[in-house]
Amino acid sequence: MVEILGRDPRSLYLADMTSCVKCGDPAQVVMSFDYASRTVWLRDLLVGYDRFAEMPFCEMHANRLVVPVGWALSDDHNLSPPLFLAHGVA
Numbered sequence: 001m002v003e004i005l006g007r008d009p010r011s012l013y014l015a016d017m018t019s020c021v022k023c024g025d026p027a028q029v030v031m032s033f034d035y036a037s038r039t040v041w042l043r044d045l046l047v048g049y050d051r052f053a054e055m056p057f058c059e060m061h062a063n064r065l066v067v068p069v070g071w072a073l074s075d076d077h078n079l080s081p082p083l084f085l086a087h088g089v090a
Contacts, residue, residue: 018045020058027056029077031065038071044078 018027032054033040042062049056057065067073 018049018056020061021055022061023058025058025060028059029057029062030054031057031062038068039074040065040067040071041074042077044076 019025020027027045029042030045030049031040031042032050042057042065045056062077065073
């Protein structure tokens, strides 16, 4: 089985078919978290996401996210879309 982003592709949803879990608007950001390290990560939703480990958010809800006291937020999402997506070199 070929892995995508280090994950089994059967658990990935495509980015263009994804809605925000809060409001149903199109999602641009994905949130994941780790209880052990008390860390929350936000990243751009460019390829897809793991439906069992990540939650999609629209830009508005991603920007409003507040983590619990004692937790760290690693916000790696970019507010402006990239001009080009990286693809394999021919």
